[in-house]
Amino acid sequence: MRRLLIIALLALSTVQGLVALGAPEETPAQMKTITWWHSNSGLAGKATDAIVDEFNATVGKEKGILVQAVYQGKSNDVLTKTKAILQSSTTKDLPELVQLDGSAVLDIRDQKLLIPMEDLAKADGYDLTNILEAARLSVTYKNKMIAMPFNSSTILLYYNKTAFEEAGIATAPKTLKELGTTAKALLKTDEKGKVTRYGFANVPTTYELIVWLGQQNGLSYLTDEENGHTGAPTKVLFDENGTMTNFLTRWKELYATGAVENLTSDLNGAFASGRVAMIVASTSNLTTIFSMVGDRFEVGVANFPMVDENATGGVNVGGGAIYAMDNGLGNQAAAWEFVKFATSAEQQLKWHVATGYFPVHVDTYSLQAFEQHLAVNPHYGVAIRQLMASNPKMQGIWVPSAYQIYYAFQSGILKMLEQDLGAEETSKALAKEINSYFAEFLRMQGQ
Amino acid sequence: MKKLVACSATLLSLVIFFPIFYSISASFFTYTDFTSVPARLFSSAPTFENYQRAFAETKLDRFLLNSLITASLGTVLRMTISVLAAYTFSFFTFKGRDILFVLIVATMLLPSDALLIANFSTIRSLRLTDSYLGIIATSLLAPTHIFMLRQYFKTVSPEYREAAILEGCSDTRFLTTLLIPISKAVVITLAIHSFSTIFNDYLWPLLVTNREGMRTVQVALTMLGFSENLDYGPQFAAITLLMTPILIAFVVMHKPIQTSVSTRFTGR
Numbered sequence: 072m073r074r075l076l077i078i079a080l081l082a083l084s085t086v087q088g089l090v091a092l093g094a095p096e097e098t099p100a101q102m103k104t105i106t107w108w109h110s111n112s113g114l115a116g117k118a119t120d121a122i123v124d125e126f127n128a129t130v131g132k133e134k135g136i137l138v139q140a141v142y143q144g145k146s147n148d149v150l151t152k153t154k155a156i157l158q159s160s161t162t163k164d165l166p167e168l169v170q171l172d173g174s175a176v177l178d179i180r181d182q183k184l185l186i187p188m189e190d191l192a193k194a195d196g197y198d199l200t201n202i203l204e205a206a207r208l209s210v211t212y213k214n215k216m217i218a219m220p221f222n223s224s225t226i227l228l229y230y231n232k233t234a235f236e237e238a239g240i241a242t243a244p245k246t247l248k249e250l251g252t253t254a255k256a257l258l259k260t261d262e263k264g265k266v267t268r269y270g271f272a273n274v275p276t277t278y279e280l281i282v283w284l285g286q287q288n289g290l291s292y293l294t295d296e297e298n299g300h301t302g303a304p305t306k307v308l309f310d311e312n313g314t315m316t317n318f319l320t321r322w323k324e325l326y327a328t329g330a331v332e333n334l335t336s337d338l339n340g341a342f343a344s345g346r347v348a349m350i351v352a353s354t355s356n357l358t359t360i361f362s363m364v365g366d367r368f369e370v371g372v373a374n375f376p377m378v379d380e381n382a383t384g385g386v387n388v389g390g391g392a393i394y395a396m397d398n399g400l401g402n403q404a405a406a407w408e409f410v411k412f413a414t415s416a417e418q419q420l421k422w423h424v425a426t427g428y429f430p431v432h433v434d435t436y437s438l439q440a441f442e443q444h445l446a447v448n449p450h451y452g453v454a455i456r457q458l459m460a461s462n463p464k465m466q467g468i469w470v471p472s473a474y475q476i477y478y479a480f481q482s483g484i485l486k487m488l489e490q491d492l493g494a495e496e497t498s499k500a501l502a503k504e505i506n507s508y509f510a511e512f513l514r515m516q517g518q
Numbered sequence: 519m520k521k522l523v524a525c526s527a528t529l530l531s532l533v534i535f536f537p538i539f540y541s542i543s544a545s546f547f548t549y550t551d552f553t554s555v556p557a558r559l560f561s562s563a564p565t566f567e568n569y570q571r572a573f574a575e576t577k578l579d580r581f582l583l584n585s586l587i588t589a590s591l592g593t594v595l596r597m598t599i600s601v602l603a604a605y606t607f608s609f610f611t612f613k614g615r616d617i618l619f620v621l622i623v624a625t626m627l628l629p630s631d632a633l634l635i636a637n638f639s640t641i642r643s644l645r646l647t648d649s650y651l652g653i654i655a656t657s658l659l660a661p662t663h664i665f666m667l668r669q670y671f672k673t674v675s676p677e678y679r680e681a682a683i684l685e686g687c688s689d690t691r692f693l694t695t696l697l698i699p700i701s702k703a704v705v706i707t708l709a710i711h712s713f714s715t716i717f718n719d720y721l722w723p724l725l726v727t728n729r730e731g732m733r734t735v736q737v738a739l740t741m742l743g744f745s746e747n748l749d750y751g752p753q754f755a756a757i758t759l760l761m762t763p764i765l766i767a768f769v770v771m772h773k774p775i776q777t778s779v780s781t782r783f784t785g786r
Binding site for chain 2: 106112113116117141142143144145148151152154155158159161164340344359362363365367
């Protein structure tokens with residue numbers, strides 16, 4: 072019995088020690104601590120730490136601000152955690168800054184504790200035109216910039232340059248029609264007729280359609296409320312304005328070449344292994360794809376192919392942004408200091424070089440170091456010129472049921488290809504399905 | 519017939535063995551090995567670099583320690599609670615016993631995801647965030663364990679206990695020197711299961727910790743990869759390291775685990 076008692080006591084004392092271990096770290100009293108939750112891992116994680124360390128050693132030290140960057144899992148986990156705190160009674164555990172991606176906007180934009188980044192910038196007399204217009208509009212809701220774009224990217228065409236040269240193709244395709252011709256020329260089969268190399272691989276879904284539908288006629292919206300940037304969307308527009316039918320018609324022609332593989336995952340891997348000669352992917356994949364391919368073949372990048380000659384809208388800005396939260400500690404100004412630092416011309420250059428996300432500060436583009444970087448890495452120039460030539464009003468969609476919509480697009484288009492359905496009827500079916508998600512959301516919101 | 523059984527058993531074990539083999543093998547891959555065509559089974563130039571990077575890029579040793587502490591502590595506490603509860607439910611009669619048991623078992627139907635935010639609020643009000651207790655608190659009551667132990671204890675005739683008590687044996691002594699030893703197989707199996715579930719948990723430990731020093735290894739796994747990167751090497755190195763303790767436990771304990779699923783207490 073005594074032995075049991077001793078064991079119990081020992082166990083208790085360890086437990087106490089364990090709780091004590093969880094006590095927060097001591098920070099100098101006069102310092103303001105800013106917490107930044109992010110989802111940057113791997114390469115981006117290292118670049119994040121570099122920005123924070125430099126801030127703490129320079130501006131932070133001078134102004135008495137200590138930034139703590141906390142990796143909180145994947146982007147979705149960061150949102151789960153933020154939402155958990157927002158829903159509970161006390162909010163002092165909220166970090167001053169949270170980095171979230173586009174899919175989080177719907178959950179976060181109407182939160183009372185969200186401090187619109189535009190307000191913080193204005194309080195400091197900061198000129199928001201320092202931030203690239205397309206990036207700024209990508210986080211603008213009801214005419215207010217609610218967050219600071221940070222890890223921004225666009226979509227790009229990657230091609231196997233070595234395969235292009237073998238097939239005698241000199242230039243990358245500019246339209247879907249050209250994409251079809253090029254893909255067909257790149258198609259390779261073995262003696263049994265089995266395809267050993269596809270020209271192109273893709274099943275368009277939200278990410279691609281935002282661009283392929285949005286770029287038509289200079290600028291087209293997929294949904295009303297300007298793709299959800301002025302309020303909750305009530306219906307899709309792609310059926311009414313004909314952009315979906317036009318796109319699907321072109322896509323069916325492209326698919327009919329037999330050189331397109333319906334691949335929905337690991338496109339990077341398929342491309343790097345040489346099984347597919349062209350893919351479209353985010354600019355943030357640049358560094359990765361280049362190192363994955365290694366010296367197996369030469370990689371080329373080009374503008375994302377246009378649907379047709381009239382689709383002149385270009386591409387939109389995707390990626391994530393930093394949101395400021397009010398946790399009642401009055402650290403807003405200090406948090407803004409860091410955001411300003413992290414998105415300054417110099418830091419954005421470092422961030423871009425390390426990760427491939429493009430700089431959001433306009434002055435980065437005229438830095439000498441940036442020009443030198445582009446001279447060594449011309450591929451980044453393609454992505455940037457493409458973005459500069461795009462209509463900044465072309466924006467991603469902020470919609471409820473984003474996952475369902477993603478799969479609706481994917482499965483709807485697959486069904487059309489496999490069962491040879493018409494473009495018009497597929498467009499109508501997609502509109503009907505997605506409209507029902509919008510209606511459901513509005514009903515739940517009590518509108 | 520025997521051959522068929524042997525054949526399918528071999529096939530099945532290969533299916534189970536392959537991922538384990540592949541993650542060990544892939545942890546020695548070079549960067550380009552992952553995308554080579556045809557796919558590789560073995561590294562082109564075996565290297566420990568992935569392991570070095572896994573430790574260099576995260577505080578993997580600290581995370582591993584955190585995971586081992588939470589998983590062991592959680593398992594001990596969870597097993598203690600489960601054994602005592604099961605003992606009560608199977609050997610004592612008191613008012614409301616069955617209702618209480620049904621209530622506990624009914625919580626098996628609640629998906630843990632649905633409780634996530636409520637649990638988080640509770641842990642935060644208790645000021646247990648960033649602590650080992652906070653990480654294990656929600657896994658301490660395991661209805662499945664209580665249920666399984668009770669079912670097993672039920673196969674032990676209550677007369678054993680009555681006889682023991684008559685001989686002047688206390689409940690504690692009966693439990694520790696008789697009941698647990700004869701239920702060794704179930705207890706060990708459930709303990710290993712406990713250990714691996716707490717060890718493998720990802721979202722909950724992430725939610726209740728903020729300080730890097732309190733993070734568990736599963737969080738480190740996602741830290742090592744970049745969502746748009748195919749640099750899997752360090753992740754596989756970490757996965758191999760994580761698998762090892764559970765694999766060792768399983769190999770050492772495979773006998774009692776086997777008996778626990780194939781036999782019941784018969785009094786022999």
